[in-house]
Amino acid sequence: MRRAYKYAVLVAMIVSTLALALAVSAGGLGYALPFPAVRNLAYWYLRTTYNPFMPKFTASAPEAVTAIVWDYRGLDTLFETSVFFLAIIASMALMRGIEVKAPKSINLSKYGMSAIVKTVTKITVAIILAASASIALHGQLTPGGGFQGGATAAVAPLVIIVIFSLYFAVSSGIKKKSMLTLRTLGLLGIGVTSFAVIVAGLILGKAAYVFQNQPKEAAPIGFPSHILGVPMGGTLLFFNIFEFLAVAAGFTIVFLLLSVPEESVRKVLEGGEGHD
Amino acid sequence: MADRLVKAVGPAVLAFITYIIFSGSVTPYDLVTATVVAVIVGLLVANLMIHNPRKLLQVQRLGWLIVYAIRYFFIDEVKAHLDVMSRIVRPSMPINPGIVRVPYYVESDYAMTTIANSITNTPGTVVVDLDTERKIFYVHWIDVKALEAERTRKEISEVFERFAKRIFD
Numbered sequence: 001m002r003r004a005y006k007y008a009v010l011v012a013m014i015v016s017t018l019a020l021a022l023a024v025s026a027g028g029l030g031y032a033l034p035f036p037a038v039r040n041l042a043y044w045y046l047r048t049t050y051n052p053f054m055p056k057f058t059a060s061a062p063e064a065v066t067a068i069v070w071d072y073r074g075l076d077t078l079f080e081t082s083v084f085f086l087a088i089i090a091s092m093a094l095m096r097g098i099e100v101k102a103p104k105s106i107n108l109s110k111y112g113m114s115a116i117v118k119t120v121t122k123i124t125v126a127i128i129l130a131a132s133a134s135i136a137l138h139g140q141l142t143p144g145g146g147f148q149g150g151a152t153a154a155v156a157p158l159v160i161i162v163i164f165s166l167y168f169a170v171s172s173g174i175k176k177k178s179m180l181t182l183r184t185l186g187l188l189g190i191g192v193t194s195f196a197v198i199v200a201g202l203i204l205g206k207a208a209y210v211f212q213n214q215p216k217e218a219a220p221i222g223f224p225s226h227i228l229g230v231p232m233g234g235t236l237l238f239f240n241i242f243e244f245l246a247v248a249a250g251f252t253i254v255f256l257l258l259s260v261p262e263e264s265v266r267k268v269l270e271g272g273e274g275h276d
Numbered sequence: 277m278a279d280r281l282v283k284a285v286g287p288a289v290l291a292f293i294t295y296i297i298f299s300g301s302v303t304p305y306d307l308v309t310a311t312v313v314a315v316i317v318g319l320l321v322a323n324l325m326i327h328n329p330r331k332l333l334q335v336q337r338l339g340w341l342i343v344y345a346i347r348y349f350f351i352d353e354v355k356a357h358l359d360v361m362s363r364i365v366r367p368s369m370p371i372n373p374g375i376v377r378v379p380y381y382v383e384s385d386y387a388m389t390t391i392a393n394s395i396t397n398t399p400g401t402v403v404v405d406l407d408t409e410r411k412i413f414y415v416h417w418i419d420v421k422a423l424e425a426e427r428t429r430k431e432i433s434e435v436f437e438r439f440a441k442r443i444f445d
Contacts, residue, residue, distance in 0.1 A: 122324050130295045228305040
């Protein structure tokens with residue numbers, strides 16, 4: 001009976017895959033290509049994202065995805081980042097009162113995995129951090145960016161928590177408060193970057209926009225387009241750096257909170273505010 | 277802080293090299309950002325990675341590391357591979373597996389890890405557990421030739437240990 005059921009599921013999966021493939025290739029789920037009007041939009045993005053001959057339109061970044069995420073639809077990304085920030089704040093509020101700290105006078109070397117794994121991890125942590133910084137700092141040039149780099153960097157505290165123990169992580173400075181400071185700094189930097197040009201415009205008496213990157217027709221000031229001989233995408237480099245900080249610290253806070261042993265926090269969670 | 281700065285040198289070099297290789301380019305932008313990142317990462321992981329930064333100045337350690345890398349990958353690895361391959365292809369499959377104790381006499385964690393990973397990385401032997409207090413590896417061996425602690429060390433890890441001691445201890 002069980003066997004027949006298994007085969008039935010297998011056959012159903014194969015049939016539905018083939019049916020879906022047929023439907024897609026026959027155009028049954030809509031057009032294989034977008035409408036011509038929409039295609040022009042994509043063409044416009046690809047033509048302007050790095051185009052020194054159209055300085056009033058370019059985002060000055062060869063990486064079109066980053067240019068779209070942080071320039072063409074930058075405001076959208078700002079709100080995305082804010083939502084992620086609020087989610088972290090909400091999770092911290094939900095788990096308020098829990099202190100992530102190591103018990104006094106414990107032998108940290110007794111915790112965690114074997115000395116072999118620990119020694120290898122010491123080296124890989126440095127490699128992870130360097131690689132993640134490269135992902136973030138080359139976001140305007142190659143695939144990657146602040147979010148991807150930040151998520152990669154968060155792996156470093158994660159492996160420290162898993163391999164060396166939570167107590168080791170906390171006592172070596174990976175703390176909720178310092179991570180929240182770093183995260184707030186990142187978000188603040190994103191805010192400053194998005195208002196930088198309009199503030200400069202107000203001071204210089206020139207027209208400018210919020211979230212402006214390169215100089216525009218009616219707004220002649222903007223961020224520099226190149227740095228040390230490579231395109232920097234104006235604001236994109238700064239957005240990526242600050243997003244890197246915000247995301248790495250945000251993930252680390254969640255990792256810290258989720259790795260607190262349950263029995264040690266149950267009392268705090270159930271007791272609410274009023275400790276007796 | 278001064279202590280941390282000195283300790284940060286080694287990790288910073290590692291971070292710099294990783295950054296450049298990962299980025300795959302050496303424009304002035306890469307070199308400047310790599311330096312900044314290397315300093316920050318170096319300071320962050322200095323106390324985690326380094327206990328005795330003076331060892332970095334002893335250049336002969338680096339020389340031994342290069343000699344060991346060449347010897348390990350082109351002699352020890354090849355020998356172990358040929359041995360296990362011959363065991364696999366022979367119809368009688370002459371294996372005599374078991375777990376043996378292998379002692380080690382190095383001090384630093386890096387030297388100990390070098391020996392352990394050298395044992396594991398060669399086919400036929402795998403470190404399955406370790407006792408840092410008694411300084412013993414528990415090694416799974418495809419062809420147990422000896423059981424006594426000193427003889428297992430001579431068969432399995434003597435060469436690795438000699439180099440690990442010169443590089444890291």
